[in-house]
Amino acid sequence: MATSDPVYLRVVEDIRRQINDGSLPPGSPIPSRAQLTRKYQVGETAARHALRVLAGEGLIIGRVGSGHYVRERPDLAPLHRWRFLDHSTPFAADLQSQGRRVTWDWHSEPTEAGPDLARRLRVDQSATLTKTHYVFRGDGRPLQLATAYEPLGFAAHNVEERRSLVTRMYAHGVKITEVVESVQSRVPDPSESDVLDLPAGVHVLHVERTHWAGDRPVETSDIIIPGDRFRMVYSMPV
Amino acid sequence: MATSDPVYLRVVEDIRRQINDGSLPPGSPIPSRAQLTRKYQVGETAARHALRVLAGEGLIIGRVGSGHYVRERPDLAPLHRWRFLDHSTPFAADLQSQGRRVTWDWHSEPTEAGPDLARRLRVDQSATLTKTHYVFRGDGRPLQLATAYEPLGFAAHNVEERRSLVTRMYAHGVKITEVVESVQSRVPDPSESDVLDLPAGVHVLHVERTHWAGDRPVETSDIIIPGDRFRMVYSMPV
DNA sequence: CGAGGACTGCTGGAGCCCCAACTTTGCAGT
DNA sequence: ACTGCAAAGTTGGGGCTCCAGCAGTCCTCG
Numbered sequence: 343m344a345t346s347d348p349v350y351l352r353v354v355e356d357i358r359r360q361i362n363d364g365s366l367p368p369g370s371p372i373p374s375r376a377q378l379t380r381k382y383q384v385g386e387t388a389a390r391h392a393l394r395v396l397a398g399e400g401l402i403i404g405r406v407g408s409g410h411y412v413r414e415r416p417d418l419a420p421l422h423r424w425r426f427l428d429h430s431t432p433f434a435a436d437l438q439s440q441g442r443r444v445t446w447d448w449h450s451e452p453t454e455a456g457p458d459l460a461r462r463l464r465v466d467q468s469a470t471l472t473k474t475h476y477v478f479r480g481d482g483r484p485l486q487l488a489t490a491y492e493p494l495g496f497a498a499h500n501v502e503e504r505r506s507l508v509t510r511m512y513a514h515g516v517k518i519t520e521v522v523e524s525v526q527s528r529v530p531d532p533s534e535s536d537v538l539d540l541p542a543g544v545h546v547l548h549v550e551r552t553h554w555a556g557d558r559p560v561e562t563s564d565i566i567i568p569g570d571r572f573r574m575v576y577s578m579p580v
Numbered sequence: 581m582a583t584s585d586p587v588y589l590r591v592v593e594d595i596r597r598q599i600n601d602g603s604l605p606p607g608s609p610i611p612s613r614a615q616l617t618r619k620y621q622v623g624e625t626a627a628r629h630a631l632r633v634l635a636g637e638g639l640i641i642g643r644v645g646s647g648h649y650v651r652e653r654p655d656l657a658p659l660h661r662w663r664f665l666d667h668s669t670p671f672a673a674d675l676q677s678q679g680r681r682v683t684w685d686w687h688s689e690p691t692e693a694g695p696d697l698a699r700r701l702r703v704d705q706s707a708t709l710t711k712t713h714y715v716f717r718g719d720g721r722p723l724q725l726a727t728a729y730e731p732l733g734f735a736a737h738n739v740e741e742r743r744s745l746v747t748r749m750y751a752h753g754v755k756i757t758e759v760v761e762s763v764q765s766r767v768p769d770p771s772e773s774d775v776l777d778l779p780a781g782v783h784v785l786h787v788e789r790t791h792w793a794g795d796r797p798v799e800t801s802d803i804i805i806p807g808d809r810f811r812m813v814y815s816m817p818v
Numbered sequence: 819c820g821a822g823g824a825c826t827g828c829t830g831g832a833g834c835c836c837c838a839a840c841t842t843t844g845c846a847g848t
Numbered sequence: 849a850c851t852g853c854a855a856a857g858t859t860g861g862g863g864c865t866c867c868a869g870c871a872g873t874c875c876t877c878g
Contacts, residue, residue, distance in 0.1 A: 348831060374858055385833040390860090406859045407840030586861060612828055623863040628830085644829045645870030 349384050353392035356382070361401055361412055372402050372410035587622050591630035594620070599639055599650055610640050610648035 360366040373381060378389035393410055396402045404410045453473040598604040611619060616627035631648055634640045642648045691711040 350831080376858080387832050387834080391831085393859090404859060405841080407857080408842075409858060588861080614828085625862050625864080629861085631829090642829060643871085645827085646872080647828060 348388075349382075350388040350391040350395070353378060353382050353384060353388065354395050357392070357396060358401060366412050368412050370412050372396075372412065374409055586626075587620075588626040588629040588633070591616060591620050591622060591627065592633050595630065595634060596639060604650050606650050608650050610634075610650065612647055 357366070357372060366372070372393065375386055375389045375393065378384070378392065379386055382389070393402070393404065397404050397410070401413055402410045403413055451473050452470050455467055455469045455471050595604070595610060604610070610631065613624055613627045613631065616622070616630065617624050620627070631640070631642065635642055635648070639651055640648045641651055688710050690708050693705055693707045693709050
């Protein structure tokens with residue numbers, strides 16, 4: 343008898359089922375907290391927790407003042423991948439603990455944004471970006487190659503710098519925290535803001551292209567959501 | 581003035597800082613909800629939300645009836661990686677939407693557990709496991725190779741089967757949900773249950789070794805935590 | 819002395835409420 | 849016909865409380 347497990351799970355599972363079987367197609371609204379409490383006869387706490395869980399899974403997205411909606415590409419929400427900037431330091435520590443020799447280096451150069459990067463980073467096409475090449479090696483063998491593009495002054499080469507970058511972002515009027523989540527972008531990338539199905543006020547900070555110990559690059563963008571969280575958007579051109 | 585951002589963040593940031601700078605070494609207890617409300621002069625809701633956020637980040641772990649504790653390897657908590665079983669289906673859909681031809685196949689064979697797998701899956705050394713080889717191809721080129729070991733009867737070859745597997749798990753008295761999280765395992769793997777710093781009652785379901793479009797394998801274990809969530813544990817032998 | 823039970827503290831689930839900030843809608847007035 | 853504004857609905861932050869189940873600890877009783 344599955345009667346004694348958390349009630350919020352009943353709500354989560356029912357909504358998830360509806361999303362999966364198509365009863366709730368992408369873009370359609372999820373009942374509000376108040377409606378859920380009535381519909382499922384649960385308290386507000388359970389309704390809200392259910393919405394938070396589904397949002398955490400990337401199946402739905404909440405828009406303040408409007409409601410929760412089914413994500414365009416729910417299926418790819420939990421995809422994560424190791425990236426130079428986020429994980430090189432801990433990964434290196436891990437390798438070193440195994441007696442491996444870990445090295446990495448990079449060199450940066452200025453470059454013009456151009457149409458594609460301009461759109462993704464939301465800067466002017468003629469804006470100058472910092473283009474950085476990274477090489478990450480274990481026992482001399484390259485494990486990861488990455489090329490990153492960032493607005494001038496925002497380049498960060500490791501996790502610590504990335505943290506101090508947060509401070510710099512504050513100075514530029516962008517408020518961020520450090521919780522990390524991920525979303526899949528549509529690869530052909532239609533056009534405007536809600537392509538990535540993100541709330542208003544989003545800032546893209548960083549676009550990175552990584553070769554991870556192989557021959558297939560992964561493209562990554564960092565998206566800073568003011569006052570909310572840190573997101574990574576992935577696309578994998580094959 | 582950072583006075584107006586959420587109070588729970590103040591708690592989160594302070595504890596995170598203490599963990600990062602070593603004031604709270606691995607294993608040490610985090611103040612309880614009641615203590616946090618007093619210490620930071622916040623409500624219980626904020627205290628609890630802070631603990632949930634930190635637990636979600638993998639920095640701390642909550643043990644029912646005992647308390648929250650600093651994780652052994654906090655740094656690697658947010659590592660995720662694409663795996664055959666979790667993401668092949670959506671990834672395939674993505675590739676197909678780009679006009680790519682996607683194929684995969686596998687073949688299974690029985691095998692004896694042996695000491696290492698027996699410990700990880702918590703079965704007898706002489707137990708028979710299902711060993712499965714997967715090949716995942718995009719336009720004929722192999723993108724991912726994986727070898728998975730599972731207790732007999734639990735093999736799943738795609739996301740849908742994996743869901744029905746949940747049902748089968750129920751039949752075996754294991755209660756699980758589908759939220760996914762990840763933890764890094766210690767690679768040398770000392771010995772017993774709390775190696776992975778997981779609560780009691782944990783079941784390991786699946787051990788997988790993946791070559792992801794490259795030459796470096798990733799080892800993955802699925803850990804089923806009854807009534808709680810689904811975890812993946814990673815180690816990356818280089 | 820040793821085993822078992824009571825007690826305390828903790829987590830996680832759940833309910834209810836209030837509020838600020840934001841979106842949407844629809845109406846009133848020009 | 850159009851503009852602007854107010855009202856209603858919704859999210860996210862926060863507060864308070866209660867309870868079940870679990871883990872220690874301590875104390876009592878055999």
